[in-house]
Amino acid sequence: MNTEQKKHHFTIPVFIPMEACPFQCIFCDQDRISGRTTIPEPVEVNSIIQRHLATIPEKGSDIEVGFFGGTFTGLSPEKQKVYLEAVLPFTESGRIAGIRLSTRPDFISSRILELLGRYPVRTIELGAQSMDDEVLRKSGRGHTSSQTREASALILAAGFSLGLQMMVGLPGDTEEKAVNTAKRIIESGASETRIYPVIVIKGTPLEKLFREGKYLPLELDEAIQITKDVVRVFDESNVKIIRIGLHPSEGLLNRKEYIAGPFHVSFRELVMTALWTDRFRKILEEKQGESIGIRVNPADLNPAIGYYGKNRKLLEKHFRSVKFLPDPEIKEKKFHADRH
Numbered sequence: 448m449n450t451e452q453k454k455h456h457f458t459i460p461v462f463i464p465m466e467a468c469p470f471q472c473i474f475c476d477q478d479r480i481s482g483r484t485t486i487p488e489p490v491e492v493n494s495i496i497q498r499h500l501a502t503i504p505e506k507g508s509d510i511e512v513g514f515f516g517g518t519f520t521g522l523s524p525e526k527q528k529v530y531l532e533a534v535l536p537f538t539e540s541g542r543i544a545g546i547r548l549s550t551r552p553d554f555i556s557s558r559i560l561e562l563l564g565r566y567p568v569r570t571i572e573l574g575a576q577s578m579d580d581e582v583l584r585k586s587g588r589g590h591t592s593s594q595t596r597e598a599s600a601l602i603l604a605a606g607f608s609l610g611l612q613m614m615v616g617l618p619g620d621t622e623e624k625a626v627n628t629a630k631r632i633i634e635s636g637a638s639e640t641r642i643y644p645v646i647v648i649k650g651t652p653l654e655k656l657f658r659e660g661k662y663l664p665l666e667l668d669e670a671i672q673i674t675k676d677v678v679r680v681f682d683e684s685n686v687k688i689i690r691i692g693l694h695p696s697e698g699l700l701n702r703k704e705y706i707a708g709p710f711h712v713s714f715r716e717l718v719m720t721a722l723w724t725d726r727f728r729k730i731l732e733e734k735q736g737e738s739i740g741i742r743v744n745p746a747d748l749n750p751a752i753g754y755y756g757k758n759r760k761l762l763e764k765h766f767r768s769v770k771f772l773p774d775p776e777i778k779e780k781k782f783h784a785d786r787h
């Protein structure tokens with residue numbers, strides 16, 4: 448019997464906004480998205496970590512510190528070192544397993560990777576956003592898709608894990624281009640991804656375009672539909688989706704920073720519900736009236752039932768009674784229907 452327990456993964460986020468980033472992507476207002484305007488001093492990093500550690504169980508946890516928010520490798524090498532060194536006491540004591548950080552594809556080089564390799568950095572996440580050059584250009588990204596591919600190859604060759612983030616609904620983006628971006632991300636060797644629908648945030652160049660009628664954000668339903676197609680592509684690969692939808696910062700929740708676009712606190716659940724609606728389509732075409740028991744893997748129980756029971760309600764219109772049952776024997780993303 449395998450006695451090794453599955454560890455719970457935690458990432459302690461440390462936001463290093465804008466200062467490090469000389470760009471202005473049209474959708475980005477780092478200060479507002481990360482909810483702060485100053486960048487943390489290294490001593491603050493220590494207290495951020497301590498604060499989080501106090502809430503995480505010691506046993507059975509795999510904990511990383513994540514430097515997010517800006518372009519980590521755009522900081523001076525000295526500053527990068529100071530931040531990375533702030534984590535060392537925790538990795539040396541064994542409480543923290545490693546570091547992850549996010550940066551831009553054009554801020555990766557052999558020299559930069561050599562520096563990161565001297566520290567317990569495990570994963571480097573690149574903001575790919577799109578693998579379509581026209582979309583990248585219209586979004587003011589300042590890099591091309593081939594730079595993303597080259598940086599990905601360098602990261603993998605240096606022995607790091609690779610994460611590639613993508614967005615849906617950027618200017619010039621289409622459903623086809625989004626699906627294509629997902630395929631290119633898989634080809635680039637990423638082991639994980641994050642998918643963000645584009646939201647128009649106050650004070651960004653995108654707000655100006657939106658107000659001038661030059662940018663039309665996706666409707667919530669469209670964003671769910673496109674993201675669902677993208678998720679389906681990733682599901683057929685080994686790429687793990689670690690996030691779908693923007694983190695609901697205070698400014699988005701109280702709508703002070705929100706201008707337009709498909710923001711929803713439960714965006715991931717909505718996408719998962721839609722994926723399961725599609726999986727149930729076939730049985731919805733079958734004869735009505737029977738009672739039905741649907742067995743799914745326990746991990747799939749909530750998404751299969753759907754956001755606010757949407758899928759259960761849909762099936763209840765069709766079958767006399769509907770029961771969902773968790774069954775560890777059923778593979779994830781599959782279901783078995785028992786008719787009575």
Ligand code: SF4
Pocket residue numbers: 465468469470471472475476477516517518551574
């Ligand atoms: S590179 Fe990143 S931090 Fe800089 S403007 Fe673009 S999205 Fe924002």
